[in-house]
Amino acid sequence: MRSNYEVVIIGGGIIGSSIAYYLAKAQMDVALLDGGAIGDKTTKAAAGMLGAHSECEDDASIFFPFARSSQQAYRELKDELYEISQIDIGYREGGILKLAFDESEKQKLHYLLQQPSVQWLDGHEVKKLETAVADHIVGAAYIKDDVNVIPTQTCQAFAKGAQVFGASIFENTHVYGVQKLNDSYFVKTTKGTIEAKRVVVATGVYSNGLLQDIGVSEQLTPVKGESIVVQTNQPILQHTLFYEKSYIVPRNNGKLVIGATMIEDEWSESISLQSMEDLINTAKAMIPSSSEWKIDGFTSGLRPATFDGQPFIGRHPEDEGIFIACGHFRNGILLAPATAELIRDLMLEKEENKEWLDAFRIDRRQLTKV
Amino acid sequence: MRSNYEVVIIGGGIIGSSIAYYLAKAQMDVALLDGGAIGDKTTKAAAGMLGAHSECEDDASIFFPFARSSQQAYRELKDELYEISQIDIGYREGGILKLAFDESEKQKLHYLLQQPSVQWLDGHEVKKLETAVADHIVGAAYIKDDVNVIPTQTCQAFAKGAQVFGASIFENTHVYGVQKLNDSYFVKTTKGTIEAKRVVVATGVYSNGLLQDIGVSEQLTPVKGESIVVQTNQPILQHTLFYEKSYIVPRNNGKLVIGATMIEDEWSESISLQSMEDLINTAKAMIPSSSEWKIDGFTSGLRPATFDGQPFIGRHPEDEGIFIACGHFRNGILLAPATAELIRDLMLEKEENKEWLDAFRIDRRQLTKV
Amino acid sequence: MRSNYEVVIIGGGIIGSSIAYYLAKAQMDVALLDGGAIGDKTTKAAAGMLGAHSECEDDASIFFPFARSSQQAYRELKDELYEISQIDIGYREGGILKLAFDESEKQKLHYLLQQPSVQWLDGHEVKKLETAVADHIVGAAYIKDDVNVIPTQTCQAFAKGAQVFGASIFENTHVYGVQKLNDSYFVKTTKGTIEAKRVVVATGVYSNGLLQDIGVSEQLTPVKGESIVVQTNQPILQHTLFYEKSYIVPRNNGKLVIGATMIEDEWSESISLQSMEDLINTAKAMIPSSSEWKIDGFTSGLRPATFDGQPFIGRHPEDEGIFIACGHFRNGILLAPATAELIRDLMLEKEENKEWLDAFRIDRRQLTKV
């Protein structure tokens, strides 16, 4: 391990890894540190939907264009990453059906239909696309552009890709704190101290200690998400199904992911009996015959939530050399490329998207208060 | 592999292994063959209750004394097996509480109370023993003598014990068929043919092919049982709880087993979503706070059911040298020692228990018909 | 389960599944039966190389053109199967480097260089392609066309694809025997008897019982193959490396497979300490720094070997309605499409490849003897 890098990125989840990729590709001298293994925390538990539309709440002004630009970045990334890293990100088209089983649910999907790429299907049409859906289906918003990827492989493709572009990766390197001295930062790790001109904090929901350490008062709270991975003898779904906050995602390897619970303020990754029951019930609401599906395994992870549900992306309010990128809640896989681009542009002092940076400032709460 | 043994036992589940142990201990020259690994099929999935009382139906005339004698044999076996095999069978006292949540359920437990070792506890007393039980508990039949063991370890203790007494064990040795020539049997296996003076068929629910082959018309049907293994931060149960056909068994290692479904005529060992939901619901009926328990894993196996629910134990009706021991349904772990004793006594022409042998004859269906 | 099908295929490994796909696509009425789960036996353990060249021994007259045609079939199948089954077969280009570390090893690769698609690289060039290869490398035969797939997913894509074309799939349906009556075959299974006009035996190394039952005297012997799956922080290999009978295969998901042992006449799938040591040593011979690779898991399976190393494909010598397709030894994944085509052509009485059918007759041993 060299003791000196231009940029040290703390955290090798999807966010830190994509930032490492974008910076290394822009020829910066990067070290990516992770306390455990690349992509092994929240990122591992994600379903991998790139849900720019489906995750967009009724009034989401800023989320949508940002998410959409990130979603589009994946179209090129999927081949680029494969070529460079030799890892397939499992990009899969098919789109999402957001289901409505009564009129009020249908009303709630109304806002989505504004988007040119979203289309309303009545119950009959839905059954034609996916015959196993419950008979009393009223209709669905069909979102063609909301594709999906395999999160761990995507994260590793970013990290290996960064490596190919010259970045250094250190796993099992936990960071205790960051100290400033003159123009340099000293990153204290279990493996010794590293000096850097710039530091990026991309430690997901595990950021609270470091944020305190660098004098930022915002804190993240975990929202645990548990999922069941299943196999079935029935013909496989062709689309991701979405109902309430839950979904069934078909994977390239023939398996299905039923996700995900939303357990607030829970730091454990264990799977509870109650959560299993809830997931099974939502799956049955969408597909009655799912009761026969076979359990293949579970996943669980902690979504990093901020006070208003939007991520923190940008410069430290008082410290030029520290960059923050965390709090991506339900959408870190989707938002990784656009987040990395923002950080890269800031660092290279390229023209950046001011509107987005304002929306994602880490001190936005205090600013609003005023 | 020698090509010649006095006795060849086909099937290394709890039944075949205990028979091997009893015969080898009686100084017979034994080979125990299993198509896979010792104890790795139905035996592995068992909860391990020695439920002589709790499994006894209202009118069970023959089951009870047979089961009771087997249960008692374990009291000495637990130390004997440890000494000989160095494997701990996980014998655990504590007993079973058969719960009643209303008057009619209470009535149904009435028959149990005839037994001297069974005691009625009212709701208040049950709550004192196990505070987590649902508040509307009416009472429970408390069966002190129904202890439990860890099935895989018990099975391996029998098999290793047999080995110590001189038996030969061959895993991954599938048997295709058995042929008689003069006074010898030729057991055809994937590893060649073995000659034997006597053959024991102890292949559990997987016996149908061999039974046909030796000219027996009875067939076994599988009743799949799935269980959830859980962990909890709550104080551990001290007793096995039993309600309807389901139970929660505390293990020596601090884990709990919630079991088990009864899926008739199902040859797959997979775990279905529906089964999970059912098990979770029964657990909640007994212990409402179980909804917070953490999932540790699953087990599944196929109970070998006969037409009348009683095992087949004894000699082949027309063939002196062939012995059968299969179809132990819900109680193979419990019944293993008594089964092995019957087979040993028959083989050594010791005085045997005629009543039991009559009850468990494999041709009893035809005999009754007449 | 209907009790009557035009064709019953016994065995849902890669061979049975590909046959089901080809027959269903040709609009035949097919049932595919497996005693366990689709693709869960030998097929699951395969590395997935389509090694038409690399597996071809010096003098292989018939293997090469047959293997080559099968390899080429995959080029179209990869997209066709994805479209129909929604499952990605993990087709990955890159090719194989067959390494030589001294002159005699180099000589042994000589025969490969006859092929137009194979190229010799000297040590220097090899190191440029794969910098981690041991420094004393002398050179390598570079086989561009020997790509690879992910076996389980390929097998499931065939099976689901067959289902989409109308085939019925029954898992956990073990077949005991096949009886002929008039013009029909009665296939006896754990779930009852099924009548069929034609039967295909595709039960891999597990065929011996059935072959006996249908009066065929040939037997298969198992050659166990164990592999280690690893992860590495080093840049990933771009090519499959092959040395002696061992190899390192990079997977799309960023993992590497180090395979495989050749343990003759072994029916167990367990992983022995000795085998681990051997695999680790071969990996180090190819890539010294592999000693730092991290173990992710193991696989193991039984290759179905015939007396001469070539598969049995074709009609039963005396029974028009029975077809046999087993014994694919080291190359069942590679040979699946070509095997399925032969069976389909025979069944539909299309013009078939006589030369291949002669080479793969199940009674070829007797014929040669004469």
Add this chain to the structure above:
Amino acid sequence: MRSNYEVVIIGGGIIGSSIAYYLAKAQMDVALLDGGAIGDKTTKAAAGMLGAHSECEDDASIFFPFARSSQQAYRELKDELYEISQIDIGYREGGILKLAFDESEKQKLHYLLQQPSVQWLDGHEVKKLETAVADHIVGAAYIKDDVNVIPTQTCQAFAKGAQVFGASIFENTHVYGVQKLNDSYFVKTTKGTIEAKRVVVATGVYSNGLLQDIGVSEQLTPVKGESIVVQTNQPILQHTLFYEKSYIVPRNNGKLVIGATMIEDEWSESISLQSMEDLINTAKAMIPSSSEWKIDGFTSGLRPATFDGQPFIGRHPEDEGIFIACGHFRNGILLAPATAELIRDLMLEKEENKEWLDAFRIDRRQLTKV
């Protein structure tokens, strides 16, 4: 979670859990916090030998009596813990054979023979006890009193036992820092701040951040230990075999643990190919036929090493209310009861063992220097 306890223990490995047990039993008001799950870090990876003699280096003056007293405490604890917690700690007698394969190795064992409970066996006698040992065995030091336990179950028995005595346990509660205000300590966790009169730091090798935070300059370094868990068809070992720093431990459940590597300064828990090879080779040196043993799984964990190999146990040098218990290196399971007794005696101001406390002071390095 109450916000106020008499004692907060940070770290729920074997050390923190045993302290919680001893304090709760002494009727103190205790909270035990762990960032993950009880016993899930280094403790989980231990073999569980109580090696008072076998771990004692030639000249170990202080280690031996301390270890011996702890070893003896287990004799009573095994039943006490089972009664209170319902969890079996897997206490298993049999003892350790420290093997010598040549004269110089024999010489090195000489010091052990001073102990009354240790006995020299010549090669012939060793072979009689364990027939599978390599034939060229010269002899062994036979240590009857060095028994073993199952670490995870022991740790959980302590924690559940503490709970029964009134302690509160909080898993998934990571501690960021400890602050003193007046006479109280404020323990900052992911779940909020807890006030305590006394704090115990028992965070194993993960203590460095907290030690810095409380102004202690000593640091721990990890020594990774990897093991292989195996199964065998051969008769099971009756004794633990020890050779060089490696060993083979037979478990109650019929499995064997081959351990363990010593990889200095390594924070990852992954298993490397090189380590596998080394373990396999040492096993073969002891038992040649081990090459046929079957791999069942792996374990890995980080031993907490101090500068001189002895643990830190006692009061913070400048802060009365903070207690430290970490750095138990190769022997935390063995030393847990004696460590907990020391801490309890200090806290209750009982008469404590001064000699031991002096030897284990955390500021002993500075003191010596003077």
